[in-house]
Amino acid sequence: MSKFLININGLFFDEDTAKISVFDRGFLYGDSVYEATRTFNRIPFRLDHHLERLMISAHKIDLVPTINEQLIKERIQTTISASPHDNIFLRIILTRGTNSDLGLDPGLACENNLIIISKEIAPNPKWWLERGLSLVFYQKKNSQKGALSKSGNYLENVLANKSAIEQNAYDAIMINNELHATECTSSNIWIVKDGVVYTPPLSDGVLEGLTRKTLIEMAKVKKNYTIIEKSLTRDDILKADEVFISSTTRNLVPVTTIETKKIGNGLPGKLTLQLLESYLEYVRHENQININK
Amino acid sequence: MSKFLININGLFFDEDTAKISVFDRGFLYGDSVYEATRTFNRIPFRLDHHLERLMISAHKIDLVPTINEQLIKERIQTTISASPHDNIFLRIILTRGTNSDLGLDPGLACENNLIIISKEIAPNPKWWLERGLSLVFYQKKNSQKGALSKSGNYLENVLANKSAIEQNAYDAIMINNELHATECTSSNIWIVKDGVVYTPPLSDGVLEGLTRKTLIEMAKVKKNYTIIEKSLTRDDILKADEVFISSTTRNLVPVTTIETKKIGNGLPGKLTLQLLESYLEYVRHENQININK
Numbered sequence: 233m234s235k236f237l238i239n240i241n242g243l244f245f246d247e248d249t250a251k252i253s254v255f256d257r258g259f260l261y262g263d264s265v266y267e268a269t270r271t272f273n274r275i276p277f278r279l280d281h282h283l284e285r286l287m288i289s290a291h292k293i294d295l296v297p298t299i300n301e302q303l304i305k306e307r308i309q310t311t312i313s314a315s316p317h318d319n320i321f322l323r324i325i326l327t328r329g330t331n332s333d334l335g336l337d338p339g340l341a342c343e344n345n346l347i348i349i350s351k352e353i354a355p356n357p358k359w360w361l362e363r364g365l366s367l368v369f370y371q372k373k374n375s376q377k378g379a380l381s382k383s384g385n386y387l388e389n390v391l392a393n394k395s396a397i398e399q400n401a402y403d404a405i406m407i408n409n410e411l412h413a414t415e416c417t418s419s420n421i422w423i424v425k426d427g428v429v430y431t432p433p434l435s436d437g438v439l440e441g442l443t444r445k446t447l448i449e450m451a452k453v454k455k456n457y458t459i460i461e462k463s464l465t466r467d468d469i470l471k472a473d474e475v476f477i478s479s480t481t482r483n484l485v486p487v488t489t490i491e492t493k494k495i496g497n498g499l500p501g502k503l504t505l506q507l508l509e510s511y512l513e514y515v516r517h518e519n520q521i522n523i524n525k
Numbered sequence: 526m527s528k529f530l531i532n533i534n535g536l537f538f539d540e541d542t543a544k545i546s547v548f549d550r551g552f553l554y555g556d557s558v559y560e561a562t563r564t565f566n567r568i569p570f571r572l573d574h575h576l577e578r579l580m581i582s583a584h585k586i587d588l589v590p591t592i593n594e595q596l597i598k599e600r601i602q603t604t605i606s607a608s609p610h611d612n613i614f615l616r617i618i619l620t621r622g623t624n625s626d627l628g629l630d631p632g633l634a635c636e637n638n639l640i641i642i643s644k645e646i647a648p649n650p651k652w653w654l655e656r657g658l659s660l661v662f663y664q665k666k667n668s669q670k671g672a673l674s675k676s677g678n679y680l681e682n683v684l685a686n687k688s689a690i691e692q693n694a695y696d697a698i699m700i701n702n703e704l705h706a707t708e709c710t711s712s713n714i715w716i717v718k719d720g721v722v723y724t725p726p727l728s729d730g731v732l733e734g735l736t737r738k739t740l741i742e743m744a745k746v747k748k749n750y751t752i753i754e755k756s757l758t759r760d761d762i763l764k765a766d767e768v769f770i771s772s773t774t775r776n777l778v779p780v781t782t783i784e785t786k787k788i789g790n791g792l793p794g795k796l797t798l799q800l801l802e803s804y805l806e807y808v809r810h811e812n813q814i815n816i817n818k
Contacts, residue, residue: 251544254640261679262555294687323627334616336686336710347547374667385678386554387586393629394587417629
C-alpha cells in the first residue's frame with residue numbers, strides 16, 4: 233500500500249504518480265499558498281479556520297482563487313473519505329496555476345492548481361513528552377514585519393531547519409532583525425515564566441498557527457491560563473521556566489534544551505503538560521460537538 | 526510542433542508531458558536555484574559564467590549538487606542540439622530533489638532534479654527601441670542586503686511585476702528598505718547622467734546579471750564607456766538623462782517613462798543605443814572566437 237494519497241485537481245494519485253507541470257507557478261516561482269492540518273478520527277481539525285487562513289494567504293499574495301472555498305472543502309472531504317486512515321496529515325497547496333509561457337506575469341496562468349497530499353499521521357514519539365526537544369536559534373536574513381502568509385517561498389525556513397539539524401537540534405527558533413524571536417520553522421514558540429504563558433505577537437513576523445489561536449481562545453474561554461502576546465528576546469527564552477512549541481500536527485511539545493542550555497530543571501514543564509492535556513480535551517470536546525451535529 | 530522542449534533529468538518532454546513530482550522540494554518550498562540564458566546561433570551565451578553562477582546560487586542556499594557541473598553542461602548542450610531553433614531561451618532549474626516524506630529537512634531528498642526548459646527566442650519587439658519601455662517603482666517587503674541568489678523563492682518579484690502590469694507599465698524597479706533602487710523583476714537597471722553610466726552595487730540587494738557583468742567588463746577592456754556602481758535613489762533615476770534595463774535574453778532596452786514621468790527627452794537615449802551596439806558587437810566577437818575555437 234502506498235504511504236501517501238494525493239488529490240490533484242480532483243483526481244487521485246500515489247506518491248509515484250503524483251506529478252505537476254514544470255510550468256506550474258508554484259514550481260517556477262514558489263507562487264502558491266498552503267495549509268497543513270490533520271484529522272482526529274476522520275474529522276478535520278478546524279477546517280473552516282484553515283480554509284479561511286488559506287484565503288487570507290492567497291489574498292496577501294494577490295492570488296485570486298479560481299477554485300471556490302466550497303470546492304476546496306469538498307476535495308478535502310473526498311480525500312479524507314478515500315484515505316484508509318482515521319488520523320491523517322493533510323497538506324493543501326493552492327498554486328496560481330500553470331503558465332502558458334515562461335514569465336512572471338500572473339496573467340499567464342488561468343486556473344489554479346489544487347493539490348492535497350495526505351498520509352497517516354504518526355503519534356508523537358514518546359520521548360518528546362518524557363525528555364523534551366532541543367532547539368537552537370537562527371538569525372533570519374529576510375525579516376518581514378506583520379503576520380506572515382503560508383506561501384511556497386519557504387527557503388529561509390528550510391535553511392533554518394537545516395542549520396538546526398546540523399547542530400543535532402530538533403528545530404530552530406527564528407530571530408528577526410529587531411532580535412525578537414518569531415517562531416520555529418513549522419511551529420509557534422511559547423515560554424512560561426512565573427506561571428504566565430507568553431508567545432511572540434504576530435507583528436514580530438509570525439505565522440498565526442491555528443493551535444496557537446486555539447490555545448489563546450481556550451485560555452480566554454476557560455479562564456484557566458494567562459496567555460500574553462509579547463516580544464521575546466533570546467534571553468527571555470533562555471531564562472524561561474518552561475518552553476514549548478505548538479503545531480496542528482504535533483499539538484504541544486515541551487522544549488528542554490536550547491543551544492545546549494537546559495531550560496528550567498531540564499525536564500518537560502508542568503504547566504506545559506497541563507496545557508497539553510487541557511488543549512487535547514478542548515479539541516476532543518469540539519470534535520464531539522462536530523460529530524453530534 | 527510544440528513550443529517548448531524540456532529536458533528533465535536527461536529525458537525530453539514537450540510542455541504537455543513535462544511534469545515533476547509534487548514532492549519535489551522546488552514545488553513544496555521553492556527549494557531550487559536556476560539560471561536563464563540564451564543561445565546566439567546555437568552557441569550558449571557565456572555558459573561557463575552561467576554555470577558558475579548556478580553553483581554560487583546553490584552554495585548560497587547550502588544546496589550540495591548531486592549532479593556535477595560537467596553533466597549539467599552536457600544536458601544543456603544536448604538540449605541545444607535537440608532544439609529545432611538556432612536562437613533559444615534556456616531556463617535551467619536545479620532543485621534539491623524529491624522528498625521521500627513531507628518535511629523541511631533537506632536530508633529527505635537524495636538526488637537533485639535538473640530541469641531545462643527551452644523555447645525559441647523571439648526578437649525584441651521593434652517598438653522597444655523606437656519608443657522605449659515604461660516602468661514603475663515597487664517598494665520591497667523583504668529587503669535583503671548583498672548579492673542575491675537566483676532561487677525558486679521569487680514571489681516578491683512576481684508581485685512587483687504584477688503591480689507594474691496593473692499600472693500598464695512593462696515592469697517595476699524594486700526599492701529596498703534603505704530606499705535604494707535594486708533591479709527590475711528579471712533585469713538590471715541602469716541610468717546615464719552627464720555621459721556617465723551608473724548601476725546599483727550588488728550590496729544593495731542586486732542579482733548579478735551576466736549582461737550587467739559583461740557590460741562592466743567591456744567598459745574596462747575597451748575603455749569606451751565610464752560605468753560606475755553606485756546606490757541610486759528614486760530621484761536619481763527620475764532625473765537621469767537616460768535609463769535602460771539589461772538582461773541576457775533581452776540585451777539592453779531603453780526606458781523612456783517612469784511612473785508616467787518622461788526620462789530625458791522621452792526618447793530612447795543616444796548613449797543607451799550606442800552601448801547596445803557595442804554590447805552586441807562584443808558578444809558577436811566573443812561568439813566568433815567560440816566558433817573558431
